[in-house]
Each structure stands twice: as C-alpha cells, then as structure tokens.
Amino acid sequence: MNITRRRGAIATFITLGVLLTGLTVFLNITWIIRIRNEGHLALLVLGIILFAILVAGVVLNTIFLVREIRRNERQDSFLNAVTHELKTPIASIRLYLETLQRRDLPEAQKQHFYQVMHADSDRLLSTVEQVLKAGELGQRHRQQQNRTQFDFEPLVAECIAITLSRHHLPPEAIVLDPVPGAVRLRVEGISEDLRTAILNLLDNAVKYSPTRVQIRCALAISNYTKVALSITDQGLGVPPKELKLIFKRFYRVPGRYSVKIKGTGLGLFLVRTIARQHGGEITASSNGHNQGTTMTLTLPLV
Missing domain, CATH: 3.30.565.10 (Histidine kinase-like ATPase, C-terminal domain)
Known part of the structure; x- marks a missing residue:
C-alpha cells in the first residue's frame, strides 16, 4: 500500500509539474507575441528571462519533491528492515528460553539451543553495531587521532x-x-x-x-x-x-x-x-x- 501510494504521489507531482510548465509556456508565448506586436523589445527580453526562471523553478521543485518521496521510501524500507533484524533474533531467543524453562531437555539438545541463541545474539549485536556505526561515521569527518x-x-x-x-x-x-x-x-x-x-x-x-x-x-x-x-x-x-x-x-x-x-x-x-x-x-x-x-x-x- 505504501509503495503504491508513493508511486501515485510521484506520478501526481510529475503530472502537476508538466501541466504547470505547459501552462507557463502557453501564457508566456501569448504574452511574447502581444509584446512583439506592440514593439516593446525591452519587455520582450525581460519576459523571456522571467519565463526561463519560472520554468526552471517549476522543474527544480518537481525534482526535489520526487527525490524527497524516494528518500522517505528508502528510510521506511530501512526501518522495516531494522525492525525485522531486531525482532527476529529476539523472538527466537525468547522461544528457546521458554522451552528451556518449561521442559527438561537432554543435554545435547540444550547445547544446541545455546548455540542457536548465541548465534541470534551475535546477529542482534551486529545489527545494533551497524546502525551505531552509521550514525558515528555520519557525524565524524576525517579523524587524525587514533590512526x-x-x-x-x-x-x-x-x-x-x-x-x-x-x-x-x-x-x-x-x-x-x-x-x-x-x-x-x-x-x-x-x-x-x-x-x-x-x-x-x-x-x-x-x-x-x-x-x-x-x-x-x-x-x-x-x-x-x-x-x-x-x-x-x-x-x-x-x-x-x-x-x-x-x-x-x-x-x-x-x-x-x-x-x-x-x-x-x-x-x-x-x-x-x-x-x-x-x-x-x-x-x-x-x-x-x-x-x-x-x-x-x-x-x-x-
């Protein structure tokens, strides 16, 4: 649903940008033809400059909005991925702990459960360290100390x-x-x-x-x-x-x-x-x- 909604928003902004650009072109051409017929050369040049600025502004605004939507989509995907990466090992560890607490299991099976929980905890730690490292590197420029x-x-x-x-x-x-x-x-x-x-x-x-x-x-x-x-x-x-x-x-x-x-x-x-x-x-x-x-x-x- 979110992906479909974002794609619809991107299409809407692109369509709106195209329509505004087309309307601007139509109005400006009409104005240029009128000024040209009346012989005002200075107004003609000024109109062309303002028209170029206006069109550039509409295009840049559309590009910015589309980029922001795509950036938000990537951030949402990241949050979903991190949530999954955190939730899955926690749920697994909890399940094995509850099994060990409620049942009297053979020693070999207990050791297997311990290995799985250890692997899940490593995965959990790796995800946390990766997120922390991303924040740390994002705030840190080229450090000369500790090299x-x-x-x-x-x-x-x-x-x-x-x-x-x-x-x-x-x-x-x-x-x-x-x-x-x-x-x-x-x-x-x-x-x-x-x-x-x-x-x-x-x-x-x-x-x-x-x-x-x-x-x-x-x-x-x-x-x-x-x-x-x-x-x-x-x-x-x-x-x-x-x-x-x-x-x-x-x-x-x-x-x-x-x-x-x-x-x-x-x-x-x-x-x-x-x-x-x-x-x-x-x-x-x-x-x-x-x-x-x-x-x-x-x-x-x-």
Whole structure:
C-alpha cells in the first residue's frame, strides 16, 4: 500500500509539474507575441528571462519533491528492515528460553539451543553495531587521532576467519590469494573501522551467495601507491545500472531476491564512507543477474 501510494504521489507531482510548465509556456508565448506586436523589445527580453526562471523553478521543485518521496521510501524500507533484524533474533531467543524453562531437555539438545541463541545474539549485536556505526561515521569527518600504521594482509585474514566462523563455513569457502612477492602492504588508519568495512564486504558476499559460497579475495598493489582488495563471489550479481546506487544509504537492489536477503541497506554505505575517510574508494563490478560480483576496496599505502 505504501509503495503504491508513493508511486501515485510521484506520478501526481510529475503530472502537476508538466501541466504547470505547459501552462507557463502557453501564457508566456501569448504574452511574447502581444509584446512583439506592440514593439516593446525591452519587455520582450525581460519576459523571456522571467519565463526561463519560472520554468526552471517549476522543474527544480518537481525534482526535489520526487527525490524527497524516494528518500522517505528508502528510510521506511530501512526501518522495516531494522525492525525485522531486531525482532527476529529476539523472538527466537525468547522461544528457546521458554522451552528451556518449561521442559527438561537432554543435554545435547540444550547445547544446541545455546548455540542457536548465541548465534541470534551475535546477529542482534551486529545489527545494533551497524546502525551505531552509521550514525558515528555520519557525524565524524576525517579523524587524525587514533590512526596507526599496520599491515593490511593480517587484517584481511582475520576478517576472513571471523566470517567463516560467523556463518559456519568450511575454510575453502573463502580463499585469500597469497600476495605476490611477499610484499608488506602497510596502510594508515583506524583499524577498527577498516575491519568493519572488510567484514561488511565479506558478509555481503556470503548473503548474496544463497546456493554456494565460493569467495576469492586478492590483494595487489595498484598504481604503485595503493593497495587494492578484491572480493569476488559467484552469487546473485548486481544489474549494471545498480552498481553505483548500491553504495547509497538505505539503498537495496530492487527485485525478487532482495526481499528475501536479510539486511538494513547500510553495509555498503558504511564501506564507502570508511574508504573515503581513509583516502580510498570502493567500486563494484558485475556481469548481471547470477553472474557474481566483485567488490574492490582501494586504500593508499604508507
């Protein structure tokens, strides 16, 4: 209902803008013809200038209203996603706790319940941390304090190990190619923020590989002054027209599978924000649906 209502509002504003523009053109042309016939050249020039300003104002106002409606739609989708991400693990934990409280279960089943509740609590904590991190990064500009120099490869390896453990994957699911020539890739920045960025990229690759998780990570030197981390999956892929939009706040790729994939629409926005705060960039490439995706995080070397 909300989506249909917003689309109707967008169509209404566009139609109203077109009608107002058409009416303005008609009235102005009528006025120009009259002034021209009367020979008032100065009024003719003034009328053309005012007409251009008026038309530009109507067009800009329509564009602004449509953008605001779409922004509100993304924010509502984000709130719905966050509500789901918070409510689902809480409901699951409560159900298992009530079962443990009311029934005398075998020890093996109790341990299984504990593992599920632990996983649900990790998911809950991850969602909360992601929302908090988005607010923190949104208010913080490039911080110089707390920045240190460290090797980038061990940080990537650590994030891969965390992702494998978090999603209960075998070691071969995520592979890190050895760095050519055993070069030390040192970067400068806030290691906790970069860890968040890499974990978000890896989690995204796992989430959008619903049938088979096969992710390859590679580190390489780019343009002699930068390190590039490429994370390639064999998952659902991204339509070419969406490759730049996926890094916007709250944005999720529309389609039949995006509804089923859990998420808040903040992960890639956080990655881009962190990359830019460290003087780097994040790009995405994909050949389309079911063709996999490659995310490339580029950071300056020390």
